[in-house]
Amino acid sequence: MRYPAANSYHYSSLRNALRLLHLFSVEKPELQLEEIANQLEIGQSTAYRLVHSLMVEGFIVRDPSAKSYRLAASVLALGHTLIKKEKLYHISIDIVENLAEKTGETAHIGILKDFQLLYLLKIDSAHPVHLLSHAGKKNPLHCTSTGQVLLAYQEKPTIEQVIERGLLSCTAKTITDPIKLKDLLHKIRIKGYAVSKEELHEGVVSISSPVMDRKSNIIAAVSIAGPYSRINDRTIPRFIKQVQQAAEEIMKKIK
Secondary structure, eight states, X not given: OOOOOOOHHHHHHHHHHHHHHHHOOSSOOEEEHHHHXXXXXXXXXXXXXXXXXXXXXXXXXXXXXTTEEEEOHHHHHHHHHHHHTOHHHHHHHHHHHHHHHHHXXXXXXXXXXXXXXXXXXXXXXXXXXXXXXXXXXXXXXXXXXXXXXXXXXXXXXHHHHHHHTOOOOOSTTOOOOXXXXXXXXXXXXXXXXXXXXXXXXXXXXXXXXXXXXXXSOEEEEEEEEEETTTSSTTTHHHHHHHHHHHHHHHHHHHO
């Protein structure tokens, strides 16, 4: 039986439609038609056809007042559901909640995804602070304790790729020197934890510990984050032990 030849136009349209969906982010939840066309490097008429098709299928919606587009609630819910289906999420949620309660600080668990830190879970404390984090959010690896722990246990080629992609300066204390970053990662491997002081947010300190699988490969990192007024030289030693204990409890469930 002979099948018709694949239509390259349809494949190209599908690829552009998927690329369009990837343009939306927490930082950029809404896009105008001109922005979509420019970022996809296609004409506005082509962009309009893509947008119209995705609207018809219920993937995106239009805000008439702002003349912009955003992801439909059903797509956002799907992404959140996929995150929650992660086995690690279910294993660690009670432990991370307990960590937030014991420390009084916001607790996370994150994984490495596309050379970035992806938060699988965030539990706010009784006294939350403003953080650029939530379940499904991606952050740079080099300027968060969670990301630094994840990066510290990677092979050298992965570390080099992260460096080559650029070490963005988020605050005056962000490490942007490749040599200094490599030295830090070496120290993290020796100590078994990371402490990041105001490298992503001014006034915010975070502590993270690795979560290993049965073969001693890192699969995640658990952390807490809070203001320097609470996470400081006096309290950090106690918090390190609590974060490490949480990581060990997760590992016991995995193994």
